[in-house]
Amino acid sequence: MASHGKSPGHTLYSQATQRLGAFRRPVPLAILTLILVLAAVVGLWRYVNEASLQTAQARIDRRALRITSDALRELNVMENVLRGASGLLETDLSITQKEWRGYVSHLHLADTLPMVRALGFATANGRFAPISMMTPTGSGIPAVGFDLLGDTARHASLDRAAGTATAALHAIPGDNRVDFELYLPFYKSIEAEGRANVAGFVIAVADVERLFDTVTRREPRVELEVFSGTPATLLYSSNTFGAAAGPTPLVRKTMTLNFGGEPLTLTYSATAEMLGPNDDNASTAVLVGGTASALLLGAIVFLLARDRTGMSGATARASTQSTLNEARMMGIIRSSMEAIITIDENQRIVIFNPTAEQVFDCSAMDAIGASLSRFIPERFRADHARHVRQFGVTGVSDRQMGKLRVLFGLRANGEEFPIEASISQIDDGTGKLYTVMLRDVTERVKADNALRRSRAELRDLSENLQNVREEEKTRIARELHDDLGQQLTALKMDLSSVEQLIQADSSAGGEIIRQLRGMRSLVDKTVASLRRIAADQRPVMLDDLGLIPAIEWLANDFTSRYGINVERHIEPAAIEFNRMAATTVFRIVQEALTNVARHAEASRVTLTIRSDGGHCILRISDDGHGAAKLDAPQRRSFGLLGMRERARILGGSISIDTEPGQGFAVTVTFPVKALQQEETHP
Structure with missing residues (x-):
């Protein structure tokens, strides 16, 4: 192709050279170069300072x-x-x-x-x-x-x-x-x-x-x-x-x-x-070094432009100017970190820079003159051709770098890879030329996929941690109730036996008997506290009698502790909960009642469990002082986050209804199938 006259790429360079004719004089060209380089230096300096901050x-x-x-x-x-x-x-x-x-x-x-x-x-x-x-x-x-x-x-x-x-x-x-x-x-x-x-x-x-x-x-x-x-x-x-x-x-x-x-x-x-080591020295070095480079480059451009203007003859000056401008443009294209491909109206490649050679694993000698479709996967070729034709007519493109729309390219060895692309066009008098700038985003796509996998793994880990925590609570509660509780009961019986023996001996003092009775009273209180702690860990009745009796016990215990009445509306035998679902619903009710006791200053709580079609609805509401803007960072509640995570594990969702002075209500909706399906154990 290069042996038959000037290529479209050469025409493009010539027109660009003519437009830069206004800057042929040495001083304006040197000032423009200095301004551009200083702007880049200031941008880099700001970036270093922002990174330090x-x-x-x-x-x-x-x-x-x-x-x-x-x-x-x-x-x-x-x-x-x-x-x-x-x-x-x-x-x-x-x-x-x-x-x-x-x-x-x-x-x-x-x-x-x-x-x-x-x-x-x-x-x-x-x-x-x-x-x-x-x-x-x-x-x-x-x-x-x-x-x-x-x-x-x-x-x-x-x-x-x-x-x-x-x-x-x-x-x-x-x-x-x-x-x-x-x-x-x-x-x-x-x-x-x-x-x-x-x-x-x-x-x-x-x-x-x-x-x-x-x-x-x-x-x-x-x-x-x-x-x-x-x-x-x-x-x-x-x-x-x-x-x-x-x-x-x-x-x-x-x-x-x-x-x-x-x-x-x-x-x-x-x-x-x-706070520690900072990047002030780096930012200062960038600013000083960049300024010096800008001055040096401006001086070089000034000298080159002055030498060029000193050449005799309009033809020699025009030829040198055209050659210099063409060399500059080719230098910019060749040094670009983006892959640059220019095609004509027939989608034949006329420019293929070194970065494009690396990205597509193909030399410019093999690419120039070939159709662009060679580097597009077959399933996307028709859409791409239609997009180029539409862009040539309207000048509007939805392909802009950084818009996160990922396309796909095809390497010379047949490997597909993700890319970002932007397109521009110019009419050089003989026809339109389209320039495409490409960026290989394979690593970014891999990172995005890894991030999604990591999020999924973290959710699985959270679910497993909830299960392990419940199993540990169950074990601790049973050991407290069955082992330590029996030992305290035996101790109480021994104290009673010692008290009877001392009473039988008239010579024993009454003060010893009083102390023994005090010790027995303390043992009674310790047993009561032990049972309450074991129940807080995990009520035995949750495993023995099921969810509904456990919730009834929880409501009665809440009323006994805090003097707040719990009004219950529970549909009898509406749903048969599996073990995991029963634990989840019980913990959500427990957390909601704890929040009422700590924050609501309420006098009445309403607890509702009912079925609605294929869903089970749990609602806990109170008549306390309510809240506002729960999504604000300073009002974030880890209790509510835990309730949301527990509901999500069973495919459920949580909604909150509250206003200042209007009480607080939490509504949890579960699919019934998730509550009833049989559990699988590894």
Whole structure:
């Protein structure tokens, strides 16, 4: 083809050369070159800076998560101390000041929890809760006799603790410090939990500054500020930067720590330099080196253009200009990282650059003059020809690079591979030329497929973890109920025998008998707690009697604990649940009732199980204060996520209906076939 006159590709280059005639003078051409290269350098410099900023943001995200987790762990440890004290007070509320001091001394709080300033308790009597014990006493610590319910802010926190049976957190700002007060209710007896049976509250006073100094010690280069309430009140600032901070820190991270019903906002900030190695040197090198290269290239272009303009004769100047421009265009095409193919109106190849040679495993000598269909799989050739004809008429194409529409090419060895493509056209006077830019996206497609497989495997892993967790709960519950429960019962019988022997001996003291009776009472309470813990793990009746009796027991236990009535509408014998389906439905109901107890402040719950055609519908609703915008990140509930995942395993779906002040309702829909089909075991 090259031996018969000028090719269409040569004509294209000649026309491009004529359009660049305005830049034949040395100064404009050198300035244009300098501007283009500097624009590329600035773009690369911005990319390096953005990458450095993203790296710094990832570092502060990890450190913020670690500090927040450490703070939550310290608060949980303090809650465990309160639970131990509440167990002591439920057994014997007649403890003296001396005994209480001895108990606090044995906890060694100065070594284990140095942020705890004092530990005490208050007895609740109707509308009053005066402090009975407090050790030690000091500035900012509520004194014995102080009525906690007389303070409106404390009253709300105490009411929250009594309603949820968990620790409630309350921030107390002072002149020189901010203290946290934690309240945990204890009850008249272990079996009589609930708001109406609160006997008092265990109180811990913690120094906020010591608490967060302890958890930030590992990350001294990150500044932490802790806020609470609306409007936000500053509780703590690590003041890491001080006067040397200079400008506003480059990266920030805000997290919410939910504990005791008092959400705390933790704001972390740091400069990129303080977080670790950065890319400032790299960005500076890019900027300096790129600027120098731009100046050098501009000077070279200026000299070449000046030499060119110095040539005598219009014919020589035009010839040199045409040759130079053609060489430049060929250099651009040959150096492109994209495969570039130009075809004529008959779809014959006229340009085939080196990248195209690599992509299609075919030399330009073999490709030029051949039909483009040689590199298109046969099943796509008709569609491609029709697309090119339509593009030639309308100039509109749906093939644009980066639009994620994947096409397919054909290598010389017959191998198909995925590509992205964009097309453009030009009319050189003798006909239209179409230029296609191609990109091999084989690796990206493989990565996408691997990502989809990974997601499927993660879902399978999640389902397996749920099953393993249920099996472990079943084993623990049976061991608690059958083994440890029988041993405690035998211990109780031994205590009774010893008591009878002592009663028979008139010389034995009555004090020993009183202590034995107290030990037997404690064994009774321990057995009751053991059975409750075993039932919480997995009720035996769920395996022995089935789902409906287990849900009835769960509702009755919920009403007994929290004083909230559960109205049930369960269709009898509507569906026969297999073991996996029964476990899933039971856990969803259990999680929903737990959410009601913790967050809803409701007085009534309605539980409905019914069948509708080929579906089973489970609905749990309450008359509490409701919620708004559950999809916001700060309101994300892992309990609801767990319910969704359990429902998904059985092909079900969850919908939530709630508004502030209008209650909260969760509706779960399962296909009946998934609930009844026989389970398969590997």
